[in-house]
Amino acid sequence: MMTLRIAQLANFVGPVSGGMRVAIEELGKGYVAAGHERILVIPGERDTTAETDNGIVVQVRAPRISRDYRMIARPWRALEVLDRFRPTSIEVSDKWTLSPAARWASRRGIGSVLFSHERLDDMLSGWVRAQFGVETAVGALNRRLVKEFDAVVVTSAYAAEEFADLDANLWRVPLGVDLATFNPGIGQPSEDGLVKLCYVGRMSHEKNPELAVAAAVELHRRGVPIQLNMYGVGPDLEKMRVQAGDAPVVFHGFVKGRDEVARRFAASDISLSVCPSETFGLAVLEALACGTPVVTSNRGGAHELVDATSGEYGSPDAVGIADAIERLMARLGPQLRQAARARAEQYTWQASVDKMLRLHEDLAHQVPNRPVRRSGFRPRTNGSKDQ
Template identity: 55%
Template sequence: MRIAQLANFVGPASGGMRTALRALGAGYVEAGCRRLLVVPGPEDARTSGPLGDVVQLRAPRVGGGYRLIVEPWRVIEVLEEWQPTSVELSDKSTLLPVARWARRSGVGSVLLSHERLDDMLALRTGLGATSKVSAGLLNRLLVRSVDTVVVTSAYAGEEFAAVAAAAGCPVVRVPLGVDLDTFRPHRRARVDGLRLVHAGRLSREKSPHLAVATAVELHRRGVPMCLDVYGVGPHLDELVELAGDAPVRFRGYVDSPARLSRALAHADVALSVCPGETFGLAVLEALASGTPVVTAERGGARELVDEASGGWGAPEAGALADAVLEVAARPVARRRAAARTRAERYPWSATVGSLLDVHSSVAMPSSRSRARRVASSSAATAATTSDPITIAR
């Protein structure tokens, strides 16, 4: 197979997307596929390496250091030259013409939905009803443009359920993975008080304000604690003001996964509390480092945490503070072992294998029809993760 991955809206803080692209690309190449990655950047550039070919297309900044490809025909020119058997899109707006080109050209198309539009827009704008209407209209267009939609959680798939069924577009659930060698338990230094950690982009749609508010609530109750926040983003000043005199330390961006794992491992509890998260790579990275996670009671991140590896509560500071204290009261060795065990259910190898099944299902010679299809049930059950792939027709 020749798989082209198309990434858009990429910036210095888009760590989760970069991690996923790198892990999937490495898996595709290891499986014997040719792999092309198309990304936005400050100038046009082409390189080749162990993980395949990379084409960087000149793209403008759109805020927060992010760049966005706004000329989809330039992507199409690259694809026509490279001749993929399938394309994997992670963009739901500006690259839609690429999906239509794929349909005309006999190339399979897979939409890897890494965010839930209705909740993301609501978190950014505060306009819940308007956001749901806007997202619904775009999703109806998306399911009519691609061959298969891949979601990373049951929660993420909810927004596609009705529109995909009406369009006859398969929706396949494939959980993402974690690097279990890099993210691992480390020896912890003995410290007084409760140590909390939050890792993620400091922008409203990731709910860092809720994590800081939880720490502030614990401090108000007189709990000896500190919260280390790792990440950068446009709302740092707001978070500093929100923290006030509570012991919250903003550590900035960590560019080394191994260093981040050590930081996560040194905490008693990790906070990953966004109720609109469609998956939560940060949750898996904390669990793999042996740190239990407290999350919101709804969202994709909640699906990653069980009663042994963490806790959850309503997305407000008081309920989450209660969950933190409950998790922290468990025996240390038991909660840390449970966290690691939970993460081991999600190796990247399972994700890669499942996505290769999806790409095989949409790739076919251009001489045949472009009827929508998904992998056979035998391929669907081949995933090694204990969370099964579900297919909605």
């Protein structure tokens, strides 16, 4: 078997990052477990290099663009790291400042993968509250990206729509879930007469957490006995506190550790993942794996994960989501929780890793005469060995 040297590059990866960070970590861990070499290049407060059990992790000093995130503003500094690692292929989880890595790889006869974690047309139209001009700009960017990268990875049919008619080498790779950490045995909802709803995610408008709050306010208006527990931090937190008013909405802040996140899911009757522009929705699988059924919007990648046995969906507005919650409340019980777990079991990280490795192997063989050697990578900064 050919030993691959896979370089993963990403922006917007930090201590409170959500699904993208988990996906990169799980895939990287799988690459190393399969006997390959892996390096991860991400932004950081300062230049650091760490040799870990799951490969080399390099942080490139990068400016802060928000309270929680940094972005590598000088991509050539990340490319210098790649020059020393000498990968057989690269995997880029960024469409912005790290996209020049595709041209770097092409000049060296190295395969390049763009891992598309967001759908820019819907995300940007949500930010500017209008569609005018967004489709044209995003279309031009995507046409450039599919020409420069050898392959584009998407996680859902919804995510694939953005690249329709662009002649992309498109690979659909659904993500997985840690079925051991997230399991029904770690807890169950309390029987106090209230239906416990939860939202786990970033409190920022691109994730539409305000839609979960709006649905809870609507249910409270109807006199439905619920409590919505919001887990996460973000710039819209205070705005949503005002939005909630006197409705039974509790903001718990950031939950540290995947084990604790799993316990919060398991203690809920229903989880809400209602963003209509989510390309996948790891929080959906994590909730389902804990036996907690899910309500989603009726469009987006998260909707594709929930079938008729494991949840409900509604139009992305307060009334539509509230109606879906009430329909699901009528079905609550042990059978529904068992069906939720069974749905999650269809998505494993091993399946995701296997498909990604097939792609990296294909790219590595595109230049059959290239010699395969160990990288000889040596850090230029004072690194640390993780224990």
